[in-house]
Amino acid sequence: MLRKMAGGQPVEVEKVAxxxxxxxxxxxxxxxxxxxxxxxxxxxxxxQLFFVPDPRPQARExxxxxRVRYPDASTGGALPPVPADVLDLFKARxxxxxxxxxxxxxxxxxxxxxxxxxxxxxxxxxxxxxxxxTAAAAVAAVxxxxxxxxxxxxxxxxxxxxxxxxxxxxxxxxxxxxEQSGRERYLPLTYQ
Numbered sequence: 001m002l003r004k005m006a007g008g009q010p011v012e013v014e015k016v017a018x019x020x021x022x023x024x025x026x027x028x029x030x031x032x033x034x035x036x037x038x039x040x041x042x043x044x045x046x047x048q049l050f051f052v053p054d055p056r057p058q059a060r061e062x063x064x065x066x067r068v069r070y071p072d073a074s075t076g077g078a079l080p081p082v083p084a085d086v087l088d089l090f091k092a093r094x095x096x097x098x099x100x101x102x103x104x105x106x107x108x109x110x111x112x113x114x115x116x117x118x119x120x121x122x123x124x125x126x127x128x129x130x131x132x133x134t135a136a137a138a139v140a141a142v143x144x145x146x147x148x149x150x151x152x153x154x155x156x157x158x159x160x161x162x163x164x165x166x167x168x169x170x171x172x173x174x175x176x177x178x179e180q181s182g183r184e185r186y187l188p189l190t191y192q
Contacts (some may be wrong), residue, residue, distance in 0.1 A: 001025060002074035005034055005051070006137055014042065022049060023090035027082040030054070032073070033123040034062025036090065038185075040169040047098060092168040096186055108155055115151065119144035 004011045011034065016022050026049065028034040035054040043046050054060075066073070066080050073079050087158040123140030127133050166176070178184050 001029065004032055005029065005032055005053075006074060008053055010053070011051045013044050013051070015050065017046070019091055019095060020087070022047060022094050023087050024082060026051075026094065027086050027089040028073075028079055030059075030086075031062060031066050031080045031082075033059050035059070036093065039094045039177040041098055047094075089168065089172055092165040092172075093174075093186065096162065096169065097156065099165075108151070112148070113160075115147045116144060119147065121192060144165060 001011060001013050009068055013025060016025060022039065022120075029036060030045060034051040034053055036049065037052050037142055038050045039052070040048050054063075068077055119140045122143060123136045126136035131139075145150045166186065170176075174186040176184060177187050
């Protein structure tokens with residue numbers, strides 16, 4: 001990543017496994033004059049981070065200072081230390097960006113429809129397989145109710161997590177913005 005950043009162009013990083021490693025990459029990029037701009041989930045390839053050069057003078061100075069202090073950073077050498085609060089803030093930003101709310105609503109409704117159809121198919125197959133229609137309908141209804149309960153529980157957990165990340169970002173001075181696509185994000189006041 002740091003080798004790519006030496007060219008001064010926007011950088012994309014793919015195939016990072018954990019949220020902690022994503023946040024660590026964003027924090028290190030910031031130490032070398034880049035600003036985190038977004039994270040998108042690529043279906044099977046995992047998340048993809050996007051960085052752009054930070055044009056602010058203090059970012060340029062910090063990058064020069066760290067290039068002198070950590071000359072081997074781009075070849076796997078020592079990296080600047082990352083404070084825990086900075087790491088937590090990047091975790092919140094990346095998590096919020098990954099859990100796009102509009103996508104979540106669409107996925108949840110699609111899941112409801114798919115589970116309803118599957119339970120209906122279960123009821124029909126049981127009814128055709130020799131089970132009484134009443135028993136088949138009861139089994140399908142119980143399965144549907146159980147699956148809907150689990151789905152609602154998972155959605156509520158996701159909403160609570162999203163609210164927690166939003167609170168962390170608001171406390172840190174980030175402002176909520178809505179992109180043209182309708183996706184909500186939290187951006188720092190210095191975002192350009």
